[in-house]
Amino acid sequence: MADDPVEKLLAAFDTVGTPQEIDEHLQLLADPYVRYSLYILAEQSTTSLDRLADLVAGFEAAKRDTVVTPPERDAIRTRLYHVVLPKLDAADYVQFDYSDRTVTSTEDTRGLTTFLDVLDVDQHP
Amino acid sequence: MNTLDDAFAVVERERKTLEVYAEDEGVAAELATQFSTRNVDVTHDGNPSRESPGFVVVRDANGEFRGTASIDQVRRLLTPDVHPPWHHDTSDAEDVDAFAFLDDTIFTSYDRRQLLATAREIEERAWRTDGGSAHVGFQKAEAFSDQIPVYNRFARDSGVSVRIYIEDEWEGDLERTIETVSNGGDEIGRFWFVLFDGGETVLNACGLLAEEREPDTYYGFWTYDSEFVDELISYLESTYGRQ
Numbered sequence: 001m002a003d004d005p006v007e008k009l010l011a012a013f014d015t016v017g018t019p020q021e022i023d024e025h026l027q028l029l030a031d032p033y034v035r036y037s038l039y040i041l042a043e044q045s046t047t048s049l050d051r052l053a054d055l056v057a058g059f060e061a062a063k064r065d066t067v068v069t070p071p072e073r074d075a076i077r078t079r080l081y082h083v084v085l086p087k088l089d090a091a092d093y094v095q096f097d098y099s100d101r102t103v104t105s106t107e108d109t110r111g112l113t114t115f116l117d118v119l120d121v122d123q124h125p
Numbered sequence: 126m127n128t129l130d131d132a133f134a135v136v137e138r139e140r141k142t143l144e145v146y147a148e149d150e151g152v153a154a155e156l157a158t159q160f161s162t163r164n165v166d167v168t169h170d171g172n173p174s175r176e177s178p179g180f181v182v183v184r185d186a187n188g189e190f191r192g193t194a195s196i197d198q199v200r201r202l203l204t205p206d207v208h209p210p211w212h213h214d215t216s217d218a219e220d221v222d223a224f225a226f227l228d229d230t231i232f233t234s235y236d237r238r239q240l241l242a243t244a245r246e247i248e249e250r251a252w253r254t255d256g257g258s259a260h261v262g263f264q265k266a267e268a269f270s271d272q273i274p275v276y277n278r279f280a281r282d283s284g285v286s287v288r289i290y291i292e293d294e295w296e297g298d299l300e301r302t303i304e305t306v307s308n309g310g311d312e313i314g315r316f317w318f319v320l321f322d323g324g325e326t327v328l329n330a331c332g333l334l335a336e337e338r339e340p341d342t343y344y345g346f347w348t349y350d351s352e353f354v355d356e357l358i359s360y361l362e363s364t365y366g367r368q
Binding site (some may be wrong): 036039041042043050053054055057058059061062063064065066067068069070073081 | 146171173174178179181182190191192194195198217224
């Protein structure tokens with residue numbers, strides 16, 4: 001039953017690894033900025049912190065169906081810089097170059113994105 | 126402002142880019158049509174996530190982020206009749222500021238017919254206002270001849286004072302009260318303009334400035350920003366002093 005979502009999820013869990021790793025994934029993916037960053041990196045494997053912040057702000061605007069202003073976008077950038085990217089970088093899910101402020105996807109980014117695809121958390125109606 | 130070219134530099138500096146992140150390319154095409162005369166470039170960048178309904182990122186001429194909105198929100202901002210931008214749901218001053226360019230006072234076009242229609246609209250507005258002054262440049266005397274009756278009528282039957290600028294010599298039949306600047310020189314020969322100061326109400330100020338970039342090919346802008354119109358008129362008055 002390859003089309004059964006539960007089967008797909010279990011199969012994805014298998015490829016992701018141990019229950020501990022699955023927990024780690026789920027914890028990371030609970031953060032919407034992590035999910036948005038992964039979507040963005042799946043399209044463009046290297047991107048600047050600024051562009052990432054612009055597009056994460058866009059995802060927020062789309063989710064809330066509103067406008068996101070430059071001050072709000074700057075707050076998003078700060079959170080990406082101080083919280084989200086260091087966390088993803090430490091787990092090798094992305095490579096974050098602090099000096100030139102670029103983010104590059106790694107092999108593990110793909111694994112996490114696949115996992116995310118299966119979870120389908122951001123499916124809009 | 127030291128030349129009329131400077132006015133185009135102002136317009137370029139104000140130009141925005143709208144990056145459309147949507148799965149459907151049609152959305153970008155639809156927005157490009159709606160923004161066709163705005164001082165805006167529309168690009169389509171695909172959607173990083175098929176799960177997201179899509180959004181639009183606005184950048185200024187330096188590529189700086191100016192705001193982002195869901196596509197539906199942009200559509201709502203674009204139809205102020207249904208949803209005036211100053212009344213929309215998330216109405217706080219900043220939201221409106223971020224998308225102020227939507228009711229921007231600058232429009233651009235390469236379409237000569239569009240520019241002509243706008244020039245007629247400005248003349249119409251001056252006629253209805255029945256006061257104030259109009260500064261009009263038709264490049265060459267020959268180009269002005271079609272509009273002579275219109276401006277003679279302004280002079281005879283309205284309170285609008287008219288000043289005409291032409292590159293070459295003018296020897297036509299004009300009402301006495303129409304002021305003419307002939308032998309205006311190269312700059313007057315390159316640009317076509319219709320500027321109206323709005324009379325007593327600055328809200329009525331409007332102006333069009335177009336450059337003939339190649340023979341019979343024009344690029345122009347028009348604006349309802351009274352300060353900008355005033356700047357253009359001041360420049361013309363100080364450069365092509367009253368004769």
